[in-house]
Amino acid sequence: MSVFRRQDTSATRGAATTLPLGSSRFPTTIARREHGIDAAQAKLEGRRVLLPLAGHPPRRVIVAKVGLDGHDVGARVIARGLVDAGFEVIYTGIRRRPEDVAVAAVEEGADVVGVSILSGAHMTLLPRLRALMDEEGGEHIKLIAGGVIPQEDIAELKAAGIDRVFLSGTPVSEIVDYVRGLEQ
Numbered sequence: 001m002s003v004f005r006r007q008d009t010s011a012t013r014g015a016a017t018t019l020p021l022g023s024s025r026f027p028t029t030i031a032r033r034e035h036g037i038d039a040a041q042a043k044l045e046g047r048r049v050l051l052p053l054a055g056h057p058p059r060r061v062i063v064a065k066v067g068l069d070g071h072d073v074g075a076r077v078i079a080r081g082l083v084d085a086g087f088e089v090i091y092t093g094i095r096r097r098p099e100d101v102a103v104a105a106v107e108e109g110a111d112v113v114g115v116s117i118l119s120g121a122h123m124t125l126l127p128r129l130r131a132l133m134d135e136e137g138g139e140h141i142k143l144i145a146g147g148v149i150p151q152e153d154i155a156e157l158k159a160a161g162i163d164r165v166f167l168s169g170t171p172v173s174e175i176v177d178y179v180r181g182l183e184q
Contacts, residue, residue, distance in 0.1 A: 059087050061112045064101045065094040067121045075116035081172035102132035117147040127160035
């Protein structure tokens with residue numbers, strides 16, 4: 001898998017993001033207390049402030065785009081929101097095969113795989129990904145999905161092993177809260 005991992009420089013956070021080769025940084029400026037940046041001043045300037053999660057290592061999340069879907073702005077927004085909330089995030093890039101994502105999830109020791117899907121192939125790709133993750137030994141890995149998924153497909157996706165479906169327009173904070181709730 002051709003990916004580039006960018007490790008967060010904050011020792012207390014341990015957050016990481018993975019971007020496709022040639023990609024630029026996420027468009028957020030991050031203020032860190034250990035770098036001497038005043039959090040109140042950063043907020044006034046409109047910058048996001050990262051605060052460490054108390055007492056535990058970050059949950060590892062893979063954010064993936066499977067199939068031929070090439071639109072990844074939403075996936076990047078979710079990935080950035082999870083990083084800002086203190087999670088370790090590996091972004092696989094666009095047009096990944098379910099087989100590649102399943103292997104990456106197990107090899108990377110992911111706790112959660114989040115798939116952004118806009119192509120309409122969710123009823124084929126998501127159950128296939130769940131089955132492949134189970135075959136690879138990733139039965140314990142939570143599989144969540146989001147994007148353009150009709151309401152009437154959610155029950156069938158849940159029956160196929162998809163743990164949660166977030167519809168288009170779901171606030172990032174709701175996804176963060178769900179992943180954070182898995183830690184308990």
